[in-house]
Amino acid sequence: MTISTQNQNYTLNNYLSSVIEATPTQDMNASMFARQLVLPERSGNVILVSRFNQLPPAIEPVQPGAPTGNVVTLTNEILPTAVNLYTQQIFLDTRFIQQAQLPYLTEAALRLAVSIRTGQDILYYQALQSNASAYNCRYGVNGDSPTEMTALDLQNEFTALKIGAAPFSMQGQEGSLQFNTQPVQNSYFALANHQLIPSLLSVSGFQQTMNYPIQNNERGPAEFGSAPPGFRFWTSANVPIEFNASTLGNVVLNTFVGGGLPYCGVSLGGNALETIYRPPEYSNAAGLQVSIAAKAYFGSSVLQENWVFNMRSTTTYKV
Amino acid sequence: MSTVPTTANLQGITQNQNDTLIITTTGSPLLIPLQQVYTSVTLINPSTYGTSPPSPTMIQAYWNNYMSAGSALLLENVSSSTTVQSLSVSTGGISIYNTAYPSIYPVQTTGTTITAANPAVASIPSANTLFSNGQVVRLTNVVGAPQLNGYLFTISNVTGTSFTIPYLDASGFAAGATSFHAQVVQPPTIVTFPSANLITKIIMGTSTTIQFAFTHNFFVGLAPGGGSGQVFLTIPSEYGAQGLNKTQYGSSEAWTITAVNQALPNSITINANSSGVLPFAFPSAAVWTTNKPTPPQATPYGQTPYNYQNASLANAQWILSLGSSVCGVASGTLYAELKGAGSILTYPATVPN
Secondary structure: OEEEOOHHHHHHHHHHHHHHHHOOOOOOOHHHHEEEEOOOOOOOOEEEEEEEOOOOOOOOOOOOOOOOOOOOOOOEEEEEEEOEEEEEEEEEOHHHHHHOHHHHHHHHHHHHHHHHHHHHHHHHHHHHHHHOEEEEOOOOOOOOOOOOOOHHHHHHHHHHHHHOOOOOOEOOEOOOOOOOOOOEOOEEEEEEEHHHHHHHHHOOOOEEHHHOOOOOOOOOOOEEEEEOOOEEEEEEOOOOEEOOOOOOOOOEEEEEEEOOOOEEEEOOOHHHEEEEEEOOOOOOHHHOOEEEEEEEEEOEEEOOHHHEEEEEEEOOOOO | OOOOOOOOOOOOOOOOOOEEEEEEEEOOOEEEEEOOOEEEEEEEOHHHOOOOOOOOOEEEEEEEOOOOOOEEEEEEEOOOOOOEEEEEEEEEEEEEEEOOOOOOOOOEEEEOEEOOOOOEEEEOOOOOOOOOOOOEEEEEEEEOOHHHOOOEEEOEOOOOOEEEEOOOOOOOOOOOEOEEEEEEOOOOOOOOEOOOEEEEEEEOOOOEEEEEOOOOOOOOOOOOOOOOOEEEEEOOHHHEOHHHOOOOOOOOOOEEEEEEOOOOOOEEEEOOOOOOOOOEOOOOHHHHHHHOOOOOEEEEOOOOOEOOOOOOOOOOOEEEEEOOOOOOOEEEEEEEEEEEOOOOOOOOOOOOO
């Protein structure tokens, strides 16, 4: 939805909104594995998502005299997702507006888009950091706790996700007769900080995306590679790190691993995004200040706690 | 720091505004994130009006920024009477402080000992100014009791040379710590409501009680906005209590919370008959050093009626601090009348502090 303070700027405002919605943003990976919630019009500040809890397996034979067998209650779990408003506003230099309005406003809209989307990406991770079950990597050799991430730690969390019945997020790729490629297994996702890259390159069996049989990454260019027994890694600067948090006082990296779409978030766009452009009032000496603002509504919740974990590790990265 | 379960959303309010904040109290000192600075605060405890509690209980408290931080003017009842008495406190009262330019790198304090007692008490260098009651600290570099590494603890009874870890019963430890590092945790480590928490004690029985390391915000049953109180437990084998990691068939299941803060302070009771489950205990120092297990934890299971960023401590520039004299009781309610900036004048004029 677009709001303008003056009707004659409706078209310009629409254009700026489309710029913000369409701006490609780098390394903003969290929404890829989120169930996207569409913010209804006049939705209030909570979106209710529901989930039916699983039933126990039917393993009890029906006894004579009890022809109805097992009776259980199907519970519909309501998961409210609080939605908050986030804004970013820019005041523009009127002199530039007069000289080259559209390029200047477009650049401003691009910057706003990056700001809003980065914020949304960070908010996803904050929700995951606070709610996802943590696992401290423990099989590394750096003497710290958590240790650096190793193949054994990945095996551990892969098993935990399988126990949690998490579906794979990414289908595998068959091998092809191309030199230096190897097949990619069905995989869970892993959203990591860039600082994990040195550790990943040391994980036994890790292969970068350039060694995939199919080169066009269906989930964006931020994918860095895959590691056995079945994780594909996307890296970003937005994934939180914790200073002084390891036993030896080193930086701890959070890496969110999961399957399916274990969390949800409000989709940026539609009712969840507004652009406000306040044009200059040339007839008013006090009204020459121009502003452009973006308003975004966002909220995120974990939907299936057994399908997403936070692997904490220390890094071998040194500045 | 735990997120304060306020029912008011302070997002978006503007400077110079007067606001009413409805506060759900925990019985412990509170840090409440604000979105603007206020110059005076009036606290009203509605449950005390017209009643005669056996011990003096706060009725009203007042503070403005001309008064010293942490002080308050109090009205409270006389014991077992509705008669009102007044007093002035210099500590444990109210303050609003600015978090502008918070340390981008957490400041670590080197401590000397943590006792193997219930509750554990930590000794820190004299002239401590970093810690205050109700804060959450992370322990690292713990020597002598490495099992405490990585834990986040709410602290209390902070003095210049020590603080208590009220939710840690370390009496079963072979030895206390002989040195450690402590740092105040900067959110957003724990900004959702409820958030995951670390387990320090489990009492087995026909129902199971779980005590947490830092002030929890789990709840029973349906809460405002929906959601039921359930938790999912992750307990490494080094800590025992393996039956509570429920994976008999299919995927793990969550336990329902039946009570909070009942059998133990800062605890939940769940509907798990753990009579036959091996007891919960911290691993020995040797086992921890060898295996480096993740601290046992409880994660909220489908219960997120409030979400993060509801004016979180992480982002707030201004924090309202309610000390022990004015923080109310567990699960109580306080009304805070917050008066906006710029409205306190003096005659003759002086420079505001």
